[in-house]
Every structure is written in C-alpha cells, then in structure tokens.
Amino acid sequence: MKKTxxxxxxxxxxxxxALVSYVLNGKEKETRVxxxxxxxxxxxxxxxxxxxxxxxxxxxxxxxxxxxxxxADISNPFFANxxxxxxxxxKKNGYTVIIGSCDEHAxxxxxxxxxxxxxxxxxxxxxxxxxxxxxxxxxxxxNIPFVLLDRHFPEIQTDFVATNNYKASYDAGVHLIKSxxxxxxxxxxxxxxxxxxxxxRGYKHALRDNNIEFLDSWLKEVHFExxxxxxxxxxxxxxxxxxxxxxxxxxxxGLAINALxxxxxxxxxxxxxxxxxxxxxxxxxxxxxxxxxxxRQPLEMLGKTAVEFLLKKLKNPEEGMKQILMxxxxxxxxxSKAKTATLSG
Amino acid sequence: MKKTxxxxxxxxxxxxxALVSYVLNGKEKETRVxxxxxxxxxxxxxxxxxxxxxxxxxxxxxxxxxxxxxxADISNPFFANxxxxxxxxxKKNGYTVIIGSCDEHAxxxxxxxxxxxxxxxxxxxxxxxxxxxxxxxxxxxxNIPFVLLDRHFPEIQTDFVATNNYKASYDAGVHLIKSxxxxxxxxxxxxxxxxxxxxxRGYKHALRDNNIEFLDSWLKEVHFExxxxxxxxxxxxxxxxxxxxxxxxxxxxGLAINALxxxxxxxxxxxxxxxxxxxxxxxxxxxxxxxxxxxRQPLEMLGKTAVEFLLKKLKNPEEGMKQILMxxxxxxxxxSKAKTATLSG
DNA sequence: GGTACATGCTTAATCGTTTAAATAAAATTT
DNA sequence: AAATTTTATTTAAACGATTAAGCATGTACC
Numbered sequence: 001m002k003k004t005x006x007x008x009x010x011x012x013x014x015x016x017x018a019l020v021s022y023v024l025n026g027k028e029k030e031t032r033v034x035x036x037x038x039x040x041x042x043x044x045x046x047x048x049x050x051x052x053x054x055x056x057x058x059x060x061x062x063x064x065x066x067x068x069x070x071x072a073d074i075s076n077p078f079f080a081n082x083x084x085x086x087x088x089x090x091k092k093n094g095y096t097v098i099i100g101s102c103d104e105h106a107x108x109x110x111x112x113x114x115x116x117x118x119x120x121x122x123x124x125x126x127x128x129x130x131x132x133x134x135x136x137x138x139x140x141x142x143n144i145p146f147v148l149l150d151r152h153f154p155e156i157q158t159d160f161v162a163t164n165n166y167k168a169s170y171d172a173g174v175h176l177i178k179s180x181x182x183x184x185x186x187x188x189x190x191x192x193x194x195x196x197x198x199x200x201r202g203y204k205h206a207l208r209d210n211n212i213e214f215l216d217s218w219l220k221e222v223h224f225e226x227x228x229x230x231x232x233x234x235x236x237x238x239x240x241x242x243x244x245x246x247x248x249x250x251x252x253x254g255l256a257i258n259a260l261x262x263x264x265x266x267x268x269x270x271x272x273x274x275x276x277x278x279x280x281x282x283x284x285x286x287x288x289x290x291x292x293x294x295x296r297q298p299l300e301m302l303g304k305t306a307v308e309f310l311l312k313k314l315k316n317p318e319e320g321m322k323q324i325l326m327x328x329x330x331x332x333x334x335x336s337k338a339k340t341a342t343l344s345g
Numbered sequence: 346m347k348k349t350x351x352x353x354x355x356x357x358x359x360x361x362x363a364l365v366s367y368v369l370n371g372k373e374k375e376t377r378v379x380x381x382x383x384x385x386x387x388x389x390x391x392x393x394x395x396x397x398x399x400x401x402x403x404x405x406x407x408x409x410x411x412x413x414x415x416x417a418d419i420s421n422p423f424f425a426n427x428x429x430x431x432x433x434x435x436k437k438n439g440y441t442v443i444i445g446s447c448d449e450h451a452x453x454x455x456x457x458x459x460x461x462x463x464x465x466x467x468x469x470x471x472x473x474x475x476x477x478x479x480x481x482x483x484x485x486x487x488n489i490p491f492v493l494l495d496r497h498f499p500e501i502q503t504d505f506v507a508t509n510n511y512k513a514s515y516d517a518g519v520h521l522i523k524s525x526x527x528x529x530x531x532x533x534x535x536x537x538x539x540x541x542x543x544x545x546r547g548y549k550h551a552l553r554d555n556n557i558e559f560l561d562s563w564l565k566e567v568h569f570e571x572x573x574x575x576x577x578x579x580x581x582x583x584x585x586x587x588x589x590x591x592x593x594x595x596x597x598x599g600l601a602i603n604a605l606x607x608x609x610x611x612x613x614x615x616x617x618x619x620x621x622x623x624x625x626x627x628x629x630x631x632x633x634x635x636x637x638x639x640x641r642q643p644l645e646m647l648g649k650t651a652v653e654f655l656l657k658k659l660k661n662p663e664e665g666m667k668q669i670l671m672x673x674x675x676x677x678x679x680x681s682k683a684k685t686a687t688l689s690g
Numbered sequence: 691g692g693t694a695c696a697t698g699c700t701t702a703a704t705c706g707t708t709t710a711a712a713t714a715a716a717a718t719t720t
Numbered sequence: 721a722a723a724t725t726t727t728a729t730t731t732a733a734a735c736g737a738t739t740a741a742g743c744a745t746g747t748a749c750c
Contacts, residue, residue, distance in 0.1 A: 005736055016700050021738060031739090032697055051463050055404040056736030059705045064400070080425055084446070096464060098443060101429070118396050119441060260632055287605055289634035350706055361730050366708060376709090377727055401706035404735045 004048040012044050013037070024050070058120065066096045067310065068116035070109055072129040072151070074101035076253055077282040078299065079127060082149065085303030086125060093311055095122075104224050106131035117144065122314050125149050125306045130193050145313045147322075149306045150297075151195045159313065159322045161306045163297045165198035166205075168328035172249050172277045172295055173206025175330055180339030181247035181275050182212060185238050187231070187259065188251035190221040199251045199279065217243050222255070231258040235266075239274070246275065247336065253280025260288065276335040291333035298326045349393040357389050358382070369395070403465065411441045412655065413461035415454055417474040417496070419446035421598055422627040423644065424472060427494065430648030431470060438656055440467075449569050451476035462489065467659050470494050470651045475538050490658045492667075494651045495642075496540045504658065504667045506651045508642045510543035511550075513673035517594050517622045517640055518551025520675055525684030526592035526620050527557055530583050532576070532604065533596035535566040544596045544624065562588050567600070576603040580611075584619070591620065592681065598625025605633065621680040636678035643671045 006024075010017040015037060022031040023041040058064040067090050071079045079101075087097045098116060102109035109132050116124070123145035128136065136156055139146045152160035169186075176184050186203045189196055200219065207214045220238060222230035238245045250256035256278035263270065270276055270290045277293045278285065285292035309322045351369075355362045360382060367376045368386040403409040412435050416424045424446075432442045443461060447454035454477050461469070468490035473481065481501055484491045497505035514531075521529050531548045534541055545564065552559045565583060567575035583590045595601035601623035608615065615621055615635045622638045623630065630637035654667045 006738095007736075017737080018700065018702095018739075019698090025738085027739095032699090034698060037698085051459075053404075053736050054464050055400050055409070056705090057738080059398075059400045059404055059707090059736080060738050062705075074425075074429060077422075080419075084419060087445075091460075096443060096460065098441060100432075114396075115436075115441065119399050257628055257632065264632065264634065283602055284629050284632055287602065287609065287629055288632060289609065351708095352706075362707080363709075363731080364729065370708085372709095377729090379728060382728085398706050401735085402708080404705090404737090405707050405709090407735080 003053070004050050005053065006050075009041060009044050009048060009050060012048070013041050015041070020045070024052070062120075063314075064120045064122055065094055066098060066119070066121045067307075068113075068119075068121035068124045069097050069099045070112050070116070070124060070126045071099065071101045072104050072109075072127045073254075074099070075103075076280065078253055078280045078297065079150075081299055082127070082303045085300055086149075086307055089304050089307040093307070095307075095311070102129055102132075104129045106135070110135055113138075123147075123310050125310055127151055128153070128193075130191055143317075145310060145317065147306045147309045147313070150302060151193060152323075154194050157321065159309050161302055161309060161324050162195065162326070163302070163328050164325040165195045165328075166202040168279070168295045168297070168330070169199040169202030169249065169251075170206045171202075171328075171330050172293075173203045174210065175293075175332065176247045176249070176275060176277060176336055177206065177210045177212065179247075179275070179336055181336075183218070183243070183245045184212070184247045184249065185218040185220060185245035186249040186251060187220040187222065187234055187238075187255050189255070190223050196251060199249075203249055215243050217241055218245060224254075227254060227258055231255060232262050235259055235262050239268070246339075247271075248274060248276055250276065250278040250280075253278065253282055256280065256292070257284060260284075260292075270335050271337055271339075275337075275339070277330070281331075285333070288335070290335050293333045293336040294331050296329045296331050298328065301326055348398070349395050350398065351395075354386065354389050354393060354395060357393070358386050360386070365390075369397070407465075408467055408659075409465045410439055411443060411464070411466045412652075413458075413464075413466035413469045414442050414444045415457050415461070415469060415471045416444065416446045417449050417454075417472045418599075419444070420448075421625065423598055423625045423642065424495075426644055427472070427648045430645055431494075431652055434649050434652040438652070440652075440656070447474055447477075449474045451480070455480055458483075468492075468655050470655055472496055473498070473538075475536055488662075490655060490662065492651050492655045492658070495647060496538060497668075499539050502666065504654050506647055506654060506669050507540065507671070508647070508673050509670040510540045510673075511547040513624070513640045513642070513675070514544040514547030514594065514596075515551045516547075516673075516675050517638075518548045519555065520638075520677065521592045521594070521620060521622060521681055522551065522555045522557065524592075524620070524681055526681075528563070528588070528590045529557070529592045529594065530563040530565060530590035531594040531596060532565040532567065532579055532583075532600050534600070535568050541596060544594075548594055560588050562586055563590060569599075572599060572603055576600060577607050580604055580607050584613070591684075592616075593619060593621055595621065595623040595625075598623065598627055601625065601637070602629065605629075605637075615680050616682060616684075620682075620684070622675070626676075630678070633680070635680050638678045638681040639676050641674045641676050643673065646671055 006017045006020045010020045019033055020041050022033055023038045024045055028038045069086055074080055083099055090097045100112040102112055106129055109129055113135055125147050127149050128151045133153055148158050148160035150162050152162050188200055204214050220234035222234055268274055279295045281294055281296050285294050313319050351362045351365045355365045364378055365386050367378055368383045369390055373383045414431055419425055428444055435442045445457035447457055451474055454474055458480055470492050472494050473496045478498055493503050493505040495507055497507050533545055549559050565579035567579055613619055624640045626639055626641050630639050658664050
C-alpha cells in the first residue's frame with residue numbers, strides 16, 4: 001500500500017497532475033482552476049490522505065526546510081536546553097532540525113558540517129568550538145546561511161546571537177566582592193575562544209575596579225579533555241597556597257560540577273570555606289546542599305533569536321548582518337551569601 | 346557556484362551520466378566500465394569535489410538513511426543520553442537521526458510521527474508515552490519499521506529493547522530491606538504504562554518476599570504534569586503519617602529531583618531520616634551531599650541495541666521480531682547505607 | 691466576422707540520481 | 721565469413737513534485 005502521490009489523485013480525478021498541484025498549493029486563483037474541479041481534487045486528496053513527498057518538493061525547490069544545529073557539547077545541560085528551544089521554535093515555523101554534537105572537537109564539527117551540507121540543510125545554527133574558524137569561513141565563502149550561537153569570533157564578520165559574557169562575569173565578580181570576599185579566583189577552560197576570554201576579562205576588571213590586585217595564581221585554566229584530574233589539582237592549588245582564595249567563579253557548568261564533586265569529597269564547606277558563583281544553569285545547582293549562585297544566560301531568547309535570524313536570512317538572503325549580545329542575570333543563592341553572616345561560623 | 350552534479354562530471358568527461366553513476370558507486374566491475382574511463386571519472390569527481398545529492402538519491406531509492414527518534418521526555422537526562430547513544434550509533438552506520446520529544450503527550454507524539462513520516466524517515470525508534478498504543482498499531486499496519494525503546498506494551502507484539510524494571514525495582518527493595526529499613530515507600534507516576542507498573546510490582550514483591558506487609562499509603566502516585574506540587578504533598582504524607590516511611594524508592598529521575606529539593610527545604614537528613622534509592626542516573630546523584638543510590642539502566646546497550654535491531658530490520662524487512670529485556674544494576678551509595686550505622690545519629 | 695482577451699486545462703521540462711534495456715563495437719566461436 | 725558472445729557505452733524512464741508555456745475553447749469588442 002504505497003503512499004498516494006499527486007499522480008494518483010490526478011488519475012482518480014481525471015485531470016493532469018499540474019491541476020492537482022495548483023489546487024493543493026492554494027494557487028487555484030492565480031492559475032484559474034475551475035471551482036468544481038478544485039473542490040473535487042481537494043475531496044479526493046482528503047479521501048486518499050494525501051501527504052506531499054518532501055523529498056520531491058525539496059529536490060525541485062532546492063529548499064529542505066531543515067536546519068542543521070551543531071552544538072559544541074550536548075552533554076552540557078545549557079546547550080541541551082538551547083537545542084530544545086531551537087527545535088521547538090523551528091518546528092513552529094515548519095522547519096525540522098538535525099542536531100549534532102561535536103564534543104568540542106573541530107574535526108568532528110567539520111564532519112558534521114559536511115554530512116549536513118550533503119543532507120541539503122537550508123542553513124546552520126552553530127555553537128562553535130575551538131579551532132573551527134575555518135569552517136565559519138567556509139560557510140561564508142559558499143554562501144551558506146548560518147548564525148553563530150552563544151560563541152562567536154569577533155575577528156570574523158558573521159551573524160551571531162550571544163551572551164554578554166564580559167558583563168556577566170564582571171557582575172559575578174562585583175557581587176562576590178560586595179558580599180565581602182576579597183581573594184576571588186576563577187576557573188576557566190584553557191581556550192582562545194572569545195567567550196571564555198571575555199569571562200576572564202570581566203572577572204579581572206571587576207577586581208581592578210574594586211582595587212583588588214589580581215594574582216596570577218587565582219586564574220586556573222584547565223583543559224577540556226582532561227578536566228577531571230586538572231580540576232582537582234586546580235582546587236588543591238587554589239586552597240592550599242598562601243594566596244588561598246575565599247571565593248571562586250566557575251566559567252562553565254562542567255567545571256563547576258567537577259569541582260563541586262571534589263569539594264564534597266574534601267568536605268569543604270560552601271560558602272564558609274569557599275564561596276561559589278558558576279556560569280551555566282542546571283537543576284544540580286538547586287539541589288546542592290548549599291544552592292549555587294549562578295549566571296543565568298537568556299537561554300530561551302538566545303535560541304529563539306538564533307532561529308529568527310536564520311529564518312529571516314533564509315527568506316531573504318540579502319538581509320543585513322545581525323549581531324546581538326544579550327544580558328545574563330546573576331541569580332544569587334546561598335553559595336555566595338554575604339561573608340559577615342559566616343564570620344560566626 | 347552551484348554544487349557539481351553527475352551531469353557536470355559526465356559533461357567534462359565526455360560520457361553519459363550512467364557511467365559516472367556506475368563508477369562512483371563502485372559498480373565498475375559488474376557494469377564493465379573501461380578502466381581508463383573509470384579512472385578519468387574518479388579523477389574529475391575528485392577535482393570538482395563531487396558530493397552526491399541525498400535528496401535525489403532518496404527520491405529514487407525510497408531510502409533516506411534517516412531514523413526518526415521520538416522520545417517521551419528529552420529533559421530527562423537518561424533519555425537525553427540515550428538519544429546521544431542512538432545518534433552516535435546511527436552515524437557510525439551512515440544514518441542521520443531526527444529527534445523529537447513529545448513531553449509525555451500522546452498528541453504531540455502523533456504529530457511528530459506524522460512530520461517524520463512525511464520526511465520519509467526509514468524507520469523509528471520510539472520511547473512511547475502513555476496513550477500512544479494507537480500509534481504503535483498504526484506503524485504496524487502501515488508496515489513502517491520501528492523499535493520501541495525503554496518502554497513497551499506487553500499486549501502489542503512489537504520489537505523492543507527495554508530494562509527489566511521488575512527485577513530492578515525488586516533489587517532496590519531487597520537492598521533497602523537488607524540495609525535495615527522496613528517501612529519502605531515508593532513514589533511513581535500515576536500511569537498505566539507497563540514499565541511503571543513493573544517498578545511498583547517489583548517493589549511490592551520485594552516486600553512480600555521479606556515478610557513486610559505493604560501498606561497502601563506507602564505507594565505515592567503523582568501526575569506527571571502537576572508533579573511539582575504533588576511530590577511535596579506526597580512527601581509530607583509519607584513522613585507525617587503514623588505509617589511514616591524510613592526509606593523511599595523513586596521510580597523516576599524527575600520524581601527524585603523534585604523530592605530532593607523539597608527534602609532539602611525541610612532539612613530532612615538522608616539517609617538517617619529517610620533513605621533513598623532512585624531510578625534514573627544523573628550527575629545530580631553524585632553531587633548531592635549524600636550521594637544517592639540509584640538503579641543504573643544499561644543506557645549504552647539499550648541505545649546501541651535499539652539501533653542494531655532497527656537497522657537489521659531495515660536491511661531485511663523479513664527479519665523476525667526481536668525483544669530483549671536488559672538487566673539494570675543497583676549502584677549503592679550513601680543514601681541507602683545500612684541503618685545500624687545511623688542508629689547513633 | 692475578425693481580432694483580442696479571458697478562461698480552464700494539459701504538456702512537458704526540470705530537480706539529481708539510478709538502472710533496466712538498447713545499442714554498437716570488438717572478440718570469439720562455429 | 722557468418723553467427724554468437726563479450727565488452728563498453730548510451731538511452732531513457734523513473735522517483736514525486738513544480739511551473740512556464742502551449743492549446744483549445746468561449747466571450748467581448750469594433
């Protein structure tokens with residue numbers, strides 16, 4: 001029992017496939033199809049439960065109504081949620097999303113890109129990973145529409161939707177200072193990615209603007225791949241030295257999780273021994289015995305806007321370049337509460 | 346600068362598209378293409394960076410090399426991870442996956458199914474939600490290949506890959522009993538889904554086989570949609586009554602998370618006030634001040650096997666029905682440690 | 691009554707592949 | 721040398737849709 005095609009309907013109605021196509025695409029008026037026939041065609045289409053073949057449509061039109069979404073790390077709940085938003089938003093507009101995670105590997109990202117290009121996606125939304133600049137250039141050269149999400153390359157002119165990471169980190173730093181912490185560290189990925197540099201920069205400026213001298217030993221940079229062990233070392237160092245920190249900003253969700261596990265093991269008390277503010281958002285932060293203060297990025301808006309930008313570009317390739325930085329919001333919880341309160345402890 | 350097609354290559358090589366197709370599909374031998382020409386064609390294809398058009402291929406062959414993955418709830422990290430496994434495994438076999446989450450709504454699942462059928466996916470892997478039996482029947486009738494994952498309907502003959510939930514829950518119950526708990530409750534979704542019933546059944550039998558009389562008030566069933574508030578009520582009831590529980594099994598990850606948040610608020614101590622074993626697996630359980638014992642389902646194997654079953658069926662539609670129940674493993678942590686140890690507290 | 695236009699429908703090309711069947715040329719057999 | 725087989729290549733239909741162009745009609749106008 002094959003799917004019914006235009007031909008089947010045409011045959012049953014005794015007309016050409018052209019008429020059927022016109023009618024079912026709502027072009028009866030422009031193409032002057034007889035009312036009686038039009039009605040008959042619609043009737044038959046319904047009876048036979050006609051569903052157009054997307055492949056054929058796409059082959060003809062060159063449009064697949066599919067978006068490729070390449071995510072740097074889908075195991076990060078922030079990105080997982082962004083992916084959901086993108087998917088929902090796309091579906092609302094009649095688009096299907098194909099998701100791929102490159103797990104922070106540029107080669108994997110490259111493979112994905114090619115697979116999806118071959119699948120004829122109409123455009124891309126990309127959370128770039130380190131070393132994927134060439135891919136961005138490639139897309140630009142080939143004139144394939146795309147929007148960068150959450151991470152972007154300031155030296156490459158592209159559409160992007162991202163968070164103001166500098167500001168977010170600055171705010172986090174100021175918040176800790178105002179809460180009475182003065183020896184504030186930051187843990188970040190060892191990375192040349194702009195969003196990461198911005199987070200470190202914001203933190204440093206927060207210290208500077210509050211007359212706290214930044215110490216090199218307060219910046220802990222770890223490699224993504226060997227995070228598990230490096231985080232432990234970093235925590236050990238941050239707490240053991242004579243430049244011991246009393247608060248720490250975690251530049252990503254993954255770093256925070258790893259650190260918290262270790263901190264648990266060490267029986268270090270948050271926030272009395274160590275105050276914490278983390279980027280990223282996740283249930284985990286609510287569930288920790290001492291709820292974690294975090295930087296809430298405008299997840300929904302990021303996803304929605306990225307889709308919006310891309311679809312606009314798909315509809316009109318001449319559309320101008322769109323770039324937007326959205327503000328994050330610092331959610332203050334127990335893990336960074338004012339130090340005075342813990343002086344008694 | 347259009348993509349190069351078979352035609353372009355044919356033109357440049359001065360041959361017909363047929364030859365090009367044969368050569369590039371490795372059918373030179375069967376179709377006896379001249380060696381010189383074959384070589385020339387390959388050469389040109391490489392030079393022009395030929396990438397076949399999947400749409401055209403699919404239209405012709407009726408195969409899209411795409412799998413539809415419908416997940417009951419992608420916000421559940423267990424399912425999110427299963428999705429990753431399925432995706433990776435599919436990709437290894439040259440398949441692309443289109444994921445959709447129905448958020449436990451049968452209608453949404455129905456919509457997804459249709460969207461994906463229209464997109465001509467070759468087959469489905471489905472984590473069914475309540476009330477979607479008709480969809481399973483529909484697929485069977487229309488002879489669309491599919492494999493049910495994690496949840497199945499015992500009264501419908503289908504391929505499936507799932508966990509032995511009865512056994513898992515039974516083990517969890519026995520473990521708690523052996524650890525000295527005797528007033529053991531269970532929190533589950535109010536649902537007619539088989540996997541949920543099995544979890545309750547296993548728990549009950551664990552009690553029965555250890556001469557503990559099951560009390561109705563120990564079974565807390567909450568609705569998925571209104572989980573947030575109902576979980577609180579359930580916890581209140583479980584702890585306040587004269588039939589107060591000293592341990593609790595959570596039949597899903599979501600329930601556990603919600604309950605733990607509330608338990609935190611109430612300042613209830615785990616496990617001294619309440620021991621806990623939960624289904625599902627997530628970082629959260631590691632991070633809780635008292636790491637949570639949980640039932641680890643064979644996530645990787647489930648996903649891989651589902652893909653394997655489906656691909657076999659796609660390759661050979663006559664393939665027999667495949668059903669498998671995999672064993673879960675109880676991971677014992679602090680949250681359910683032997684009661685004697687806490688008698689002093 | 692001839693030209694012009696409106697109406698209602700069909701034809702056929704096209705998108706990029708695959709592949710059975712046809713064809714032509716060369717090699718082998720009778 | 722004719723018949724047959726093998727080898728190398730082309731032709732053309734098909735997948736399922738879209739759409740410009742063509743072709744009959746009928747109606748209106750001068």
